[in-house]
Structure formats: structure tokens, C-alpha cells
Amino acid sequence: MENRQRRPGPNGLDGAAGIGHYAGAVDAAEDTVAHRWKDIAIAIAAAAPLAIAVVRTAAAPTVQAVAHASPETAAHVASDVARAEPMMRRNARRNFPGDHWSQDDDFHNQERVLAGALASRYGLDPSEVFAIIDADLRRQRDPHRESGAAPCKPRPFYD
Structure with a gap:
């Protein structure tokens, strides 16, 4: 029996026993095809969110110009x-007895709600x-x- 050394295939493996480097070449070809599909899948996964964003942006309704208020x-x-x-x-x-800071916050929240309602009623921008x-x-x-607000100060306690 001849003492032949096995030569590793292109992927560093010797392939199936007794076949030598030819099996490594087949494995390398299969590995290259698998690698290509893996690269394609990664490219699709990376491009899909971008494509979705472009389509959603193109399909979004345009902002209508809001009329300015007459006097x-x-x-x-x-x-x-x-x-x-x-x-x-x-x-x-x-709602907030003795706490001027929270009173101002609450008032301005109510004012924000009222401004939104008035904007809708009169067709204006808030x-x-x-x-x-x-x-x-x-x-x-x-x-x-x-027309002012309570100065911003730390609270003596935090809930």
C-alpha cells in the first residue's frame, strides 16, 4: 500500500475519507453557494427597512396649509x-393647593387642551x-x- 498523504482541500478540510481534495472542492463550491445566499439574505434584510421607509414616505399624505387667523x-x-x-x-x-409650581403646570396643561380645541374649531394651527x-x-x-410662571425650583420631596 502506498503511503499517500492527504492534501487539504481549498476550505482547509480534506473532505470525505479516502476521496482527497476533490471532496473539498465540492464542499467549497457548496460553501460558496451557501455563502452567496447568506450574503443576499443579509443584503435584503438590510435594504428592506430602507425600502419600507421610502414607500411610506412617498405614500404619506401631504400637509395641508393652515389658514391664518383673521382679526x-x-x-x-x-x-x-x-x-x-x-x-x-x-x-x-x-387640584394642587399650596403648590404653585404644580398649579402652573396644571393650568398650562388645561391651556394646551383648550388651544388644541380652539385650533380645531377655527381651523388654525395650535x-x-x-x-x-x-x-x-x-x-x-x-x-x-x-402671564408669568412660578420659578422652577426643586421639590422638598419626590413621590
């Missing part, structure tokens, strides 16, 4: 807010409603309306 509409919005403000302040004081409120407060028509 009459601005006056209605300002008077609605001025009428609602005392009640919102009372609710905030009742930022425009806040601009109307700001302009109305700067006119200083009513000295009882507050």
Missing part, C-alpha cells in the same frame, strides 16, 4: 381664552392659537390675567 377670528380666540382662564386657574388651585394668546396677554387688557 375677527383672533379676537374670538382671545376672548374664549380670557373667559376660560379664571376657571382653569381655579381648577389648578383646587402655534397660531398660542401666538394669539401671547399677543392678547401683552396688550395688558386685564390686570388679573397672569
Whole structure:
């Protein structure tokens, strides 16, 4: 019997027993095909979220231009807010007695909700409603309306 050394195949293995490097070549070809499919699967997995994002962006509805408030509409919005403000302040004081910081937070949350409702009612952007409120407060028509906020300070306790 001849003493033949086995030569490793291209993938570093010698293949099946007694076949030599030819089995390694078949394994290498199969490994290359498997490697290709693996690379394709990785590329698809990486590209799929991007493709979904592009399709969703292209299919998204466009933002409609919001009309600006006429002086009459601005006056209605300002008077609605001025009428609602005392009640919102009372609710905030009742909800958070003695805690001015939380009262302001609660009041401004109520104001945010009201601004959203008024924006929907009059077909305005909420930022425009806040601009109307700001302009109305700067006119200083009513000295009882507050345009400030309690200073930010740490609480003595945290729940």
C-alpha cells in the first residue's frame, strides 16, 4: 500500500475519507453557494427597512396649509381664552393647593387642551392659537390675567 498523504482541500478540510481534495472542492463550491445566499439574505434584510421607509414616505399624505387667523377670528380666540382662564386657574388651585409650581403646570396643561380645541374649531394651527394668546396677554387688557410662571425650583420631596 502506498503511503499517500492527504492534501487539504481549498476550505482547509480534506473532505470525505479516502476521496482527497476533490471532496473539498465540492464542499467549497457548496460553501460558496451557501455563502452567496447568506450574503443576499443579509443584503435584503438590510435594504428592506430602507425600502419600507421610502414607500411610506412617498405614500404619506401631504400637509395641508393652515389658514391664518383673521382679526375677527383672533379676537374670538382671545376672548374664549380670557373667559376660560379664571376657571382653569381655579381648577389648578383646587387640584394642587399650596403648590404653585404644580398649579402652573396644571393650568398650562388645561391651556394646551383648550388651544388644541380652539385650533380645531377655527381651523388654525395650535402655534397660531398660542401666538394669539401671547399677543392678547401683552396688550395688558386685564390686570388679573397672569402671564408669568412660578420659578422652577426643586421639590422638598419626590413621590
